[in-house]
Amino acid sequence: MHRIWLGLDPKIVMGCLGGAVSIIVLVIHAFAFNVVGYPKSTMAKYSSAPAAASAR
Secondary structure (H helix, E strand, O other): OHHHHHOOOHHHHHHHHHHHHHHHHHHHHHHHHHHHOHHHHHHHHHHOHHHHHHOO
């Protein structure tokens, strides 16, 4: 198995590894935003804040 890695350029291998990790991170964030309901939950949190502050 190590003979496969001997001929590869380390910069290319690290670039592909970094690209794969970044794609995995983007996919995880997409699912997390979907679970939390990101746009709606954030708009609800910040649009209701002035009304709650003025009620005091």
